[in-house]
Amino acid sequence: MASILAVDDSASMRQMVSFTLRGAGxxxxxxxxxVQALEFAGQKKYDLVLSDVNMPNMNxxxxxxxxRQLADYKFVPVLMLTTESAGDVxxxxxxxxATGWIVKPFNPExxxxxxxxxxx
Amino acid sequence: xxxxxxxxxxxxxxxxxxxLDVMESQLLDLQPQEVDAESVNTIxxxxxxxxxxxxxxxxxxxxxxxxxxxxxxxxxxxxxxSMQRNYIDLFLQxxxxxxxxxxxxxxxxxxxxxxxATLKASFEKILQQSADSDSQVTEEKPTVAxxxxxxxxxxxxxxxxxxxxxxxxxxxxxxxxQELVGADNLTVIxxxxxxxxxxxLHPENCYLxxxxxxxSDVNRDDIAAVFEWVADDCDIDYQPLSVAAAPDIPTADxxxxxxxxxxxxxxxxxxxxxxxxDKVSEALSASAAQQAKPAARTAGKSNEPSSIRVSxxxxxxxxxxxxxxxITQSMLGQLGQDFDMxxxxxxxxxxxxxxxxxxxxxxxxxxxxxxxxxxxxxxFPRLVRDLGGQLGKQVNLVMLGENTxxxxxxxxxxxxxxxxxxxxxxxxxxxxxxQRLAAGKPGEGTITLNAYHQGGNIVIEVxxxxxxxxxxxILNKARQKGLVPETQELSSEEIHQLIFLPGFSTxxxxxxxxxxxxGMDVVxxxxxxxxxxxxxxxxxxxxxxFIIRLPLTLAILDGQLVKVKDETYIFPLVSIVExxxxxxxxxxxxxxSQYVMKLRDEYIPIVRLDELFNLRASDDExxxxxxxxxxxxxxxxxxxxxxxxxxxxxxxxxxxxxxKRVTGISGATILGDGTVALIIxxxxxxxxxxxxxxxxxxxxxxx
Amino acid sequence: MTDNVIIDCGERLSIEQVExxxxxxxxxxxTAGDISLVAGQVQYCDSAGLQLVLAxxxxxxxxxxxxxxxxVSDSVREIxxxxxxxxxxxxxxxx
Numbered sequence: 001m002a003s004i005l006a007v008d009d010s011a012s013m014r015q016m017v018s019f020t021l022r023g024a025g026x027x028x029x030x031x032x033x034x035v036q037a038l039e040f041a042g043q044k045k046y047d048l049v050l051s052d053v054n055m056p057n058m059n060x061x062x063x064x065x066x067x068r069q070l071a072d073y074k075f076v077p078v079l080m081l082t083t084e085s086a087g088d089v090x091x092x093x094x095x096x097x098a099t100g101w102i103v104k105p106f107n108p109e110x111x112x113x114x115x116x117x118x119x120x
Numbered sequence: 121x122x123x124x125x126x127x128x129x130x131x132x133x134x135x136x137x138x139x140l141d142v143m144e145s146q147l148l149d150l151q152p153q154e155v156d157a158e159s160v161n162t163i164x165x166x167x168x169x170x171x172x173x174x175x176x177x178x179x180x181x182x183x184x185x186x187x188x189x190x191x192x193x194x195x196x197x198x199x200x201x202s203m204q205r206n207y208i209d210l211f212l213q214x215x216x217x218x219x220x221x222x223x224x225x226x227x228x229x230x231x232x233x234x235x236x237a238t239l240k241a242s243f244e245k246i247l248q249q250s251a252d253s254d255s256q257v258t259e260e261k262p263t264v265a266x267x268x269x270x271x272x273x274x275x276x277x278x279x280x281x282x283x284x285x286x287x288x289x290x291x292x293x294x295x296x297x298q299e300l301v302g303a304d305n306l307t308v309i310x311x312x313x314x315x316x317x318x319x320x321l322h323p324e325n326c327y328l329x330x331x332x333x334x335x336s337d338v339n340r341d342d343i344a345a346v347f348e349w350v351a352d353d354c355d356i357d358y359q360p361l362s363v364a365a366a367p368d369i370p371t372a373d374x375x376x377x378x379x380x381x382x383x384x385x386x387x388x389x390x391x392x393x394x395x396x397x398d399k400v401s402e403a404l405s406a407s408a409a410q411q412a413k414p415a416a417r418t419a420g421k422s423n424e425p426s427s428i429r430v431s432x433x434x435x436x437x438x439x440x441x442x443x444x445x446x447i448t449q450s451m452l453g454q455l456g457q458d459f460d461m462x463x464x465x466x467x468x469x470x471x472x473x474x475x476x477x478x479x480x481x482x483x484x485x486x487x488x489x490x491x492x493x494x495x496x497x498x499x500f501p502r503l504v505r506d507l508g509g510q511l512g513k514q515v516n517l518v519m520l521g522e523n524t525x526x527x528x529x530x531x532x533x534x535x536x537x538x539x540x541x542x543x544x545x546x547x548x549x550x551x552x553x554x555q556r557l558a559a560g561k562p563g564e565g566t567i568t569l570n571a572y573h574q575g576g577n578i579v580i581e582v583x584x585x586x587x588x589x590x591x592x593x594i595l596n597k598a599r600q601k602g603l604v605p606e607t608q609e610l611s612s613e614e615i616h617q618l619i620f621l622p623g624f625s626t627x628x629x630x631x632x633x634x635x636x637x638x639g640m641d642v643v644x645x646x647x648x649x650x651x652x653x654x655x656x657x658x659x660x661x662x663x664x665x666f667i668i669r670l671p672l673t674l675a676i677l678d679g680q681l682v683k684v685k686d687e688t689y690i691f692p693l694v695s696i697v698e699x700x701x702x703x704x705x706x707x708x709x710x711x712x713s714q715y716v717m718k719l720r721d722e723y724i725p726i727v728r729l730d731e732l733f734n735l736r737a738s739d740d741e742x743x744x745x746x747x748x749x750x751x752x753x754x755x756x757x758x759x760x761x762x763x764x765x766x767x768x769x770x771x772x773x774x775x776x777x778x779x780k781r782v783t784g785i786s787g788a789t790i791l792g793d794g795t796v797a798l799i800i801x802x803x804x805x806x807x808x809x810x811x812x813x814x815x816x817x818x819x820x821x822x823x
Numbered sequence: 824m825t826d827n828v829i830i831d832c833g834e835r836l837s838i839e840q841v842e843x844x845x846x847x848x849x850x851x852x853x854t855a856g857d858i859s860l861v862a863g864q865v866q867y868c869d870s871a872g873l874q875l876v877l878a879x880x881x882x883x884x885x886x887x888x889x890x891x892x893x894x895v896s897d898s899v900r901e902i903x904x905x906x907x908x909x910x911x912x913x914x915x916x917x918x
Contacts, residue, residue, distance in 0.1 A: 010169045012132035016176060020123055054165045075838050077287030083172055091352065099287035100349030105175030105183065108123040117292050117349075284838050284871050291870060291905040298905070308907030315874070318852060318882035323841035323875045330907065 002119050003027040003044070007037040007063065008052035008081065013104075017050060017081075020108035021115075034058025038066055041073060048118055049078040050102070053089050061089075061096045068097040077118035081106075125177050132173045133226045137219065139166035141498055144215045147208055148501040155196070155203045163211070164193040170218065182221050185236040188243035189214045195247075207246070212502065214239055272305070272335040272361035273343060280353040281325040288350050290330065296346045301336040308332055335361065428528055430488050438488070441481040448473050486673050490525035493571045493580070496535050497522055500542055500569060507546050514553055514564040515546060521571035526578045527673035533650055534580070534670065537643045541582040541666050542567060544640075549586035549664055559661065561585070577652075578672055583665040589658040591615045598624065616656045620644040648752060648803060651677065651692050669694075677772055677799065679789070681765035682748065685735040688797040689761070690770055690789060695750045695802040699764055702747040717747070717758055724749065726758045727805055732784060752803030759805065772799065828854065829893065831861040836872035836899065844872070848879050856888050863894025868902050877911060889913075 004026050008014045011032075018028040029046065031037035033055045041049070049067065053060035060080050067073040077099040082089050090101050102114050143166045146159045167190045174182035189211065195201040217239055221231035279290065298306050311329040321327075334343065340358055347356055452470045455463060497519050508515040526534075550556075550565035557563050568583040591612055598604040598618045610618075618624060622641040647654045652670035671677065671694070679690040680699075700719075715726035726747070730736040748759045770789035775782055775798070786801035828851040833840065851858050860876065862868075880890045895914060903909045 009165075010132075010173055011135050012128045012173050013169075013176065015131060016123075016125065016128045019128075023123060054168045056162070056165065075285060075287055081172075083168065083175075094286070094349070094352065097286055104172040105177075107125070107176070117296060117346075118287055118289070120292075284869070289869050291902050294905045294907075308905065310907045310911060312877065312881070312911065315878050315881060318849070318878050321845070321875070321878045323845045323878075324838055324871060326870060326874065327878075328870065328874055328906075 001025040001027070002047040002115075003029070004115075005029050005031060005037060005040055005046040005049045005051075007031045007034065007050065007055070007060070009033055009055040010052070013052065013081070016108070017111065020111050023108075024112050034060065034063035034066070037063055041067060041070065045072040046076065048115060049073075049076060050081060050115075051078065052081045053093070061092050061098075064093060064096040064098045079115070079118065129177055129226075132177050133222055136170045136173065136222050139170055140215050140219050140222075142166050144212065144502055145498060147211050147215070148505055150203065150208055152203045152205045152208065157197075160193065160197045160203070164190065164197050167193055179222075179225055181231055181233060181236065182218065182225070185214075185221070185240055186218065188240050188247065189218075191247060192243055210239065210242055210246075214243075271337065272333065273338070273340065274359040274361055275332040275334065275343065276329070276355070276357040276359075277332060277347070278311075278329040278355035279326045279350065281327070283350055283354065284326045285324055290326075290328070293346050293350075294330075294332065297332065297334070297343065300342060300346065301334050301338050305336040306332065306334055333361070428489065428491075434484070434487050438481070438484045441477065441484050445474075445477045445481060448477050482676075486527075486676065487525075489528050489673065489675070491528050491531055492523045492525050493531065493578070494519075494522035496531050496538060497569055497571075499535075499539070503539065503542060504546065504567060507543065511546065512552065513546065513550055515550065516564050516566045518566060518568040519570075520568065524571040524573060524578060525672075526571075526670065527675070529674050530578075530650055530670055530672070533646065534668070537646045537668070538569075538580065538582065540640075540643050541668075542569070545582055545584040545586065545664070545666075549584035549588075551587050555587075573672070574669075577669045580668040580670070581665055582668075583663065585663040588660040588662055588664055589616055589619070589656070591660070594618050616658055619656065620654070650674065651694050653694060675772055677770050677789075678767065679770045679799065680748070680767050681791075681797065682729075682746075682761040683763040683765055684729045684733070684761050687733070687735060688765065688791065688795065689729065690797050690799045691748060691750060691759075692799070692802065693767060695752055697749040697751050697756060699746060699748045702742075702745040702760060719749065719756075719758070722756065724756045724758045725806075726760060728760045729800075730760070730762075732805070750802045750806075752801075752806050755803075755806045757802070757806040759800070770797070770799070827857045827859055827891075829859045829861060832865050832868075832872075834864050834866045836862060836865045836868035836876075838869055838871035841871045841875050844875055848875070852879070852882065857891060858883065858888070859891045859893045861893045862899050863896050865896040865899050868896075868899050870902075870906060873899075873903055873906060873908055873912065877908065880912070 001024070004021055006014055006017045006021070006028055007030075008017065009032050014030045014032070018030055021028045029040050029044075031040055034051070035057045037049070037051065038058070040046075049063075051060040051063055058066070060082075064078050064080070067076070067078060078097070080089070080093040080098050080101040081104055082093070082101045083104045093101060099118055102111065106114070143163050146163045150156070150159055150163075167186055171183050171186035171190055174180070174186060192201070192207065193211070196203050196207070217235050221236060224231040277290075279288075283290070294306070294308055309331040311331065312327075314329065315321075315327045343358070344351065344356075347354065350356075448470060452467075452474065455467055455470060459467070500519065501517055504515050504517040545567050550567070551559070551561075553563045556565065566585045568581070570581040570583065572579055595604065595610065595615050595618070598615075598621070599606055601624065603618065603621050603624065604610065619640045620643075622639070624639060624641065644654050647668055647670070650670055651674070652668060654666060654668050656664060656666050658664035677690070678693040680693050680696055682689050682691060715728070716723050717726050730742075742760070742762065745760050745762065746764055748761055748764070750757055750759060770791075772787045773789055775785055775788050778788075782798075784801055784805045785798045786804070787799045788796050789799060791797050830844070830847055830851055832844065836844070848858070858879065876890065883889055890913065892914065900909070900914060903912055903914050909915050
């Protein structure tokens with residue numbers, strides 16, 4: 001299926017996301033912040049990037065901006081994992097070039113149904 | 121697809137506790153006047169992660185509570201509100217509260233909602249005080265008047281030109297819509313009026329628009345959800361079908377309209393794999409049910425085995441060592457297959473290598489259990505801050521050597537004694553600000569925690585620049601309590617050590633801070649249990665320093681091997697005061713059934729290991745006995761042995777786990793020749809004398 | 824009247840390929856009459872890809888020419904269907 005880069009500084013969220021996606025047959029690479037994600041993105045073209053917003057070193061918004069500079073990632077869907085309370089983050093993410101967002105908290109089913117919007 | 125989220129709970133708890141530690145330490149460093157943006161960001165991020173995780177894993181109480189904490193932090197972070205001291209206090213209380221809540225959840229019980237509710241109310245009160253905050257909290261989701269169902273909808277969707285470049289793909293949206301309402305109930309009509317001449321086309325832009333006719337009584341919000349990500353930049357118009365039933369397609373290009381309408385008939389015959397709507401609702405109700413019972417899933421999690429995080433470097437080095445060990449082993453194995461004396465040198469070489477491998481492996485394994493002492497130190501900034509506030513003393517805490525590593529178990533056990541010492545320094549050691557100023561000292565007192573390695577030990581110092589120990593008062597008190605004879609003169613050092621005597625407390629008034637029923641004697645005992653020692657150095661008017669020495673690990677002991685009859689025993693080296701050649705006549709110095717001996721000015725009880733362990737027939741006597749004077753539990757005891765052997769590091773094996781507990785023995789080890797040697801529990805041996813020996817040694821002393 | 828030019832859409836008739844396809848289509852447009860598209864190998868196509876074909880067709884029609892699909896993959900048919908472009912792209916006449 002698809003190869004997905006999952007970026008979150010929280011190990012539990014990362015595990016939940018990748019466990020869910022792997023269960024659905026996807027290949028998942030985990031990254032713990034924007035810097036690491038960018039490093040992985042430079043080595044391989046993933047079909048989808050899922051990224052938390054609040055992260056140390058390089059946050060999700062900066063990550064999208066950086067990704068969009070890469071030829072391989074000009075059009076690759078990038079979804080921000082954000083929370084309900086962070087209203088303007090969605091707009092910031094969009095502005096930076098993100099495809100959309102998934103509002104936390106989400107459960108595995110919601111995650112899988114949402115990524116169908118950008119895969120296949 | 122159903123995934124059991126409880127499998128992620130443990131890691132969620134672990135990272136949340138870490139996050140709380142980070143929040144706490146950052147909050148403690150925060151000065152309300154000059155707030156460092158990065159600190160607030162870090163604090164916010166920690167709270168944010170906890171909230172997100174708690175929500176995801178079904179701990180709604182935690183996520184709801186963290187939400188208000190996060191909201192206030194966000195306002196401070198974004199600059200709409202400035203940090204105040206009482207906010208810091210409130211945040212710190214929230215950290216405690218969250219720690220407790222998560223702790224309860226981790227052990228499978230219900231968290232205390234009352235404390236959270238009280239704190240939450242405080243936050244809400246603060247948040248209401250500001251008008252700008254309200255606009256931030258409320259969601260910008262527009263309230264829809266015509267939200268109700270109708271016969272369906274005609275949706276005109278005019279995307280922004282750059283929609284395709286961000287990965288938003290109309291066909292997926294329409295596919296999702298089709299899954300929502302069913303293929304038969306959706307007609308997709310493209311509008312190509314904006315499509316330019318080929319020569320002026322920017323192929324990455326989107327020039328197409330669509331009219332989507334949904335013939336199903338689906339909720340408008342459900343449709344809007346499909347366009348959620350693009351709603352802000354695209355022109356989306358919803359017309360209820362019952363109202364605008366006539367095919368009034370808003371386009372000038374009639375040719376396209378014709379095409380589009382004919383497309384309607386073919387569209388439904390397209391080979392499309394659609395998900396049956398029932399399945400969608402099934403999945404939705406399943407997820408709702410899952411959210412409804414978060415509490416049930418947390419049960420039965422009380423006995424998590426304690427785990428330890430090991431950096432991959434340490435594991436790698438371990439694997440490396442084992443690799444070398446395997447090489448050495450195979451080399452020796454080959455050598456052994458056809459060995460003759462000509463190869464002796466090679467054998468010795470191999471054995472040297474084996475010894476080196478083993479030592480390195482041992483060191484590496486020990487390193488796995490090593491953690492920086494910052495784990496034990498981390499609670500002190502908070503403690504000092506809170507206590508200082510309570511006592512009205514200005515205190516500056518300095519922590520040095522935080523990366524000094526020690527064994528995890530030792531770390532866990534040294535925590536409480538350290539807390540006691542720091543409390544003690546704050547309460548009794550440091551003077552009040554007025555007293556300090558009067559004495560010409562800076563008003564702010566300093567407590568220094570310092571850790572460093574020395575030999576095979578870790579040394580931890582708790583130092584204050586306070587008044588120092590009041591020798592006069594200590595001595596008087598000790599005399600009052602009969603701990604020191606009225607006539608006996610003591611040196612300063614000797615007086616200082618008196619505070620470790622059982623039942624001794626210097627404070628005239630037992631305060632709330634240090635007087636919690638635990639004295640220095642308990643601290644000393646706790647440290648002795650770790651095979652460590654504590655001493656105090658003090659200078660009147662300058663301050664006191666408590667120095668704790670601990671072995672780096674509990675698994676390995678520096679031992680003194682001794683021989684009693686044919687058996688080998690081991691004394692912890694740290695407990696040995698001195699070893700002396702014993703004159704037979706001193707041994708005959710007997711009072712009743714208990715041997716005592718005068719060693720310089722002291723009378724010390726004597727224990728014969730051969731008698732204690734029934735090793736010798738009564739008529740058999742020592743040839744040339746040695747006396748090992750050990751100190752355990754603040755009592756000196758002389759132990760008679762046949763001979764002193766070497767000193768070596770031994771690996772402690774639990775006797776309890778492998779056999780049963782034996783009085784006077786703390787454990788066992790296996791020596792180089794394969795025999796088992798027992799390790800003497802020095803304080804236990806001393807205790808056995810308590811009833812008889814101590815009284816007798818006293819009366820002897822008085823005599 | 825010039826030759827019928829064949830354009831191979833390759834495996835992806837999608838946004839990251841449209842600039843390249845645009846260039847070859849532009850060239851074809853200058854010399855060709857009708858244009859034949861080979862789209863039987865297309866594994867993935869999207870709005871940008873199909874929009875390009877649609878724009879090309881619109882322009883060709885002005886000079887009385889048209890696009891012939893030499894082959895069409897399932898993916899092209901499926902996505903055209905979702906976007907309501909089956910008829911506009913003359914895909915319904917092929918099987």
